[in-house]
Amino acid sequence: MNTSQIKAGIVGATGYTGQELLRLLVKHPAVSIEAVTSRKESGNSVSSLFPNLRGHLDLDFVVPEPSQLESCDIVFFATPNGTAMTMVPSLVEKGVKVIDLSADFRIRDVGVWSQWYGMEHVCPDIVASAIYGLPEVNRELIKGAQVVANPGCYPTAVQLGFLPLVKNGLVDNNRLIADCKSGVSGAGRTAVENFLLCEASESMKAYKIDGHRHLPEITQGLNQVSSEKVSLTFMPHLTPMIRGIQASLYATLVDMSVDLQTLFEDTYKNEPFVDVLEAGLSPDTRSVRGTNNLQLSVCRPQNGDTVVVFAAEDNLVKGAAGQAIQNMNIMFGLNESAGLEILAALP
DSSP: OOTTSEEEEEESTTSHHHHHHHHHHTTOTTEEEEEEEOTTTTTSBHHHHOGGGTTTOOOBEEOOOGGGTTTOSEEEEOOOTTSHHHHHHHHHHTTOEEEEOSSTTTOSOHHHHHHHHSSOOSOHHHHHHOEEOOHHHHHHHHHTOSEEEOOOHHHHHHHHHHHHHHHTTOBOTTOEEEEEEEOGGGGOSSOOGGGSHHHHTTOOEEOOTTOOTTHHHHHHHHHHHOSSOOOEEEEEEEOSSSSOEEEEEEEEBSOTTSOHHHHHHHHHTTOTTEEEOOTTOOOOGGGTTTSSOEEEEEEOGGGSSEEEEEEEEOTTIIIIIHHHHHHHHHHTTOOTTTTOOOOOOOO
16 A cells, blocks of 8 residues: 555445445545445455455455544545434544535534434534535635535535525525435435335435425525525425436526626636536436536526526435545545546446
């Protein structure tokens, strides 16, 4: 191993997000994977569970204990909500950097977090110091962070889609609508009847119609860039595909004199992973599948006062593992695109 490489650990690597972290990190030029944890798979080789890693990673799963991780430079948590907060404090004390891909540190108001996630938060002091890892908004803060709260998949697409409009005060903040569709992998790898092939295939439905727990995360982020409080109607749908998110975002313009295409292009012209499509086009999920790219387009149907933004991303990459690696690159002063220069496979 090159001693200058970043020593990384992954907690909870048996789910889809953990698997994607492994796929990307194993080929990262500046990273050495030192520990991969799973209580259930402890003692088994990682490649026995993920055969695509054969010949690329020669490690066994270990139990998820801080002692297995304290020698790492960075630890990624790809765990269910409520797990990271029990382990992160001891790692922070040892000076280990942490990127949490669960929701444990995303919402700054721990009372709101507890309301939506159904448990008491055990380390609110770390919530207060954690940096929300949306690079397009918080890049400078991420550079000096010890704990990064990696954004959720829906919040990434919705926030980046609305950001140019909300930040510049161009829309009625009380009438924002996010109509979003996600592939089944967004529900995780747990065996649940609704996500079986025969249940989810050839069908599409809205879910969490009484309120999805990504809502407070999205509004928190939009409020950060807005001079006026936002009110958002967020409606997620389950789509019969494995991975991908497509978001159709609606708002009412209060200033129709702005060239929206130029606004979006100027906002994201220096962002390595946000691609604003030419006028008249709309993104599709297959064009970003397996990549860390978010594609956006913007239009005004019939030249009316409604603006529609379309956003497409891979929920497991820009919506999770890829964005986590993007954050790691920023934290360690690497090229932000390191390990993430991937083209989508078509068809």
